[in-house]
């Protein structure tokens with residue numbers, strides 16, 4: 001953008017307010033101020049945005065498209081101001097006219113088009129791609145309702161729709177009706193032989209959806225690059241309106257882009273999800289191929305200009321859909337189409353949990369996407385033929401796409417692409433050795449690792465201005481554009497004035513969080529206590545319950561001996577449970593009731609507090625992460641693919657209490673064993689139990705009185721109002737043999753927690769470790785991660 005002055009900005013701001021709302025600055029609401037500023041930002045970047053679009057076509061730049069069913073950007077105002085380089089100027093200019101930027105920040109709604117780590121990673125990548133100057137665009141769905149809004153009522157999670165999208169649309173998007181495309185679903189298709197011997201698909205009784213793109217600006221950091229996140233919305237095509245005569249028909253179409261992950265327990269719900277996936281994939285690919293066609297290069301070489309990334313399995317239909325477009329719309333022959341498709345496509349796996357490896361009933365495919373069903377059948381047939389006789393038939397049976405009338409989406413993504421990556425070293429190893437080992441036999445060259453990263457600007461400069469200012473003082477401002485300069489802190493670890501400054505920043509951040517807790521929950525948090533935080537989706541493998549068991553132990557210890565010397569602790573949780581996930585919801589109830597029990601027990605003398613913050617989302621994370629002293633990363637080893645909050649906490653000076661899982665291992669390698677607290681079984685120990693079937697939680701329970709007492713607290717009335725949930729949990733731990741090995745890891749966990757309490761008392765040692773963590777956090781920048789993708793996988797830089 002052009003050089004901006006304060007005066008010019010104020011003039012623009014006032015004029016925009018007049019144009020859009022017919023109000024003067026002093027009359028406008030926070031919402032109007034926010035939207036006005038958003039519009040101005042968009043106006044300021046418009047020339048960069050257009051230039052980007054044009055140069056890609058003119059210079060025929062190879063471009064990557066990141067297909068993802070989830071994007072979780074949170075709020076964009078501060079990021080956009082920061083990346084544009086006008087954060088300070090705008091803050092001051094607004095202050096001059098009595099407008100407080102923080103109030104505008106509050107007025108923006110979180111854009112929560114995702115569940116958790118996977119969607120947030122996609123958004124960190126959207127920030128990093130323009131920042132490293134790479135032509136990489138997002139492709140997803142413009143849901144009207146994002147992830148549900150969580151309220152806690154009587155300790156239970158209640159899910160409310162999150163209508164994040166204002167009726168005027170998001171201020172960051174631009175609707176582009178002229179780029180709309182039609183997507184066909186349902187009906188039937190047969191192949192009619194043509195004179196030249198080719199087969200032409202003839203469709204009958206199809207339903208046509210009108211896909212309209214909304215382009216959301218993605219601004220690079222201080223470099224004039226603006227990329228695009230394209231979100232698709234559905235509209236009823238006027239031309240085909242006779243297909244949708246009743247209101248119910250119309251609603252059903254509108255629903256396609258209404259919700260993120262519609263409930264798929266019914267066949268109808270499954271159909272809706274499948275349509276969503278196809279809708280986004282088809283609309284995205286049709287436009288991508290059309291813009292490639294404008295370059296007038298051979299269709300069979302599209303991989304030289306286009307890379308498509310399949311983020312988790314949801315967009316895996318990109319493989320057959322690109323085949324369809326190339327063959328049916330552009331007349332490319334199968335072999336050529338296949339050769340180029342496999343070079344266009346690449347896939348990231350985000351979890352070893354088998355429930356997340358999507359499988360679809362072939363009947364549903366046949367009904368909803370009949371042509372795709374045909375093409376998948378053919379890909380599968382050719383795959384089997386190609387490998388027959390070369391490898392064991394068992395391997396073919398287990399790696400083929402269609403098995404027992406089910407379509408295996410991960411298999412489709414792996415077979416149909418040239419790259420498969422995991423998201424942390426251990427995770428990639430597990431894919432190779434275990435989860436996808438038979439694919440590794442077939443395609444060893446496809447496998448690679450790309451450890452996750454975070455958009456450090458949001459998680460330091462925006463979320464933690466106090467720490468950022470301190471860093472500026474200590475090592476200069478260079479770290480703001482080159483995060484690796486944080487390593488200069490290594491020289492300062494033991495300087496007591498530096499330690500004190502970091503401590504003061506942390507205490508101020510803790511106070512800010514404490515104020516929020518006071519306001520929302522009316523609980524007083526002592527900020528001299530250790531703030532011990534576990535925020536992430538609620539899942540059995542993430543073991544929030546292990547954390548709960550430890551809190552119960554501390555509670556019991558304090559009840560036994562109220563005079564017990566103990567470093568005060570505040571345990572903070574934030575977690576949403578999937579609406580249908582019963583066990584996870586029971587854990588939420590337990591945490592809330594335990595919190596009630598503890599927080600109002602005056603005999604504990606404020607040594608223990610427990611807080612469950614409702615509706616954990618990106619914005620709340622920005623408040624919580626900078627206030628943490630301890631970061632809980634305690635999943636069963638081998639289960640957490642990477643984790644990314646672990647990186648955010650580390651960057652903000654929390655010490656990690658962790659199992660050797662996911663990226664925790666790489667954090668340990670970065671800071672050294674002395675600067676992280678590791679406990680519990682490693683992946684080999686976990687796998688040894690799987691192999692030998694020798695885990696016996698009841699034996700541990702019977703032989704360890706401390707554990708027995710903690711576990712019994714779930715059913716002996718210790719925690720009020722949890723009769724039902726307590727029994728469910730007790731059963732999971734004892735009757736069902738504790739699937740995630742909480743009991744085996746408990747003792748070590750509790751010991752390491754006690755060690756942390758002791759350590760915290762020694763401020764110089766604690767602070768040195770804190771600074772060591774910040775100093776080494778630069779390697780977890782998503783700028784570096786995305787550079788790996790851009791170079792090794794997509795070949796776009």
Ligand code: CR1
Nearest residue numbers: 117118350351423641642643644
């Ligand atoms: C993993 O559980 C990882 C993110 C991003 C999640 C988490 O460990 O950090 O992906 N996986 O890679 C997921 O959401 C559906 O799978």
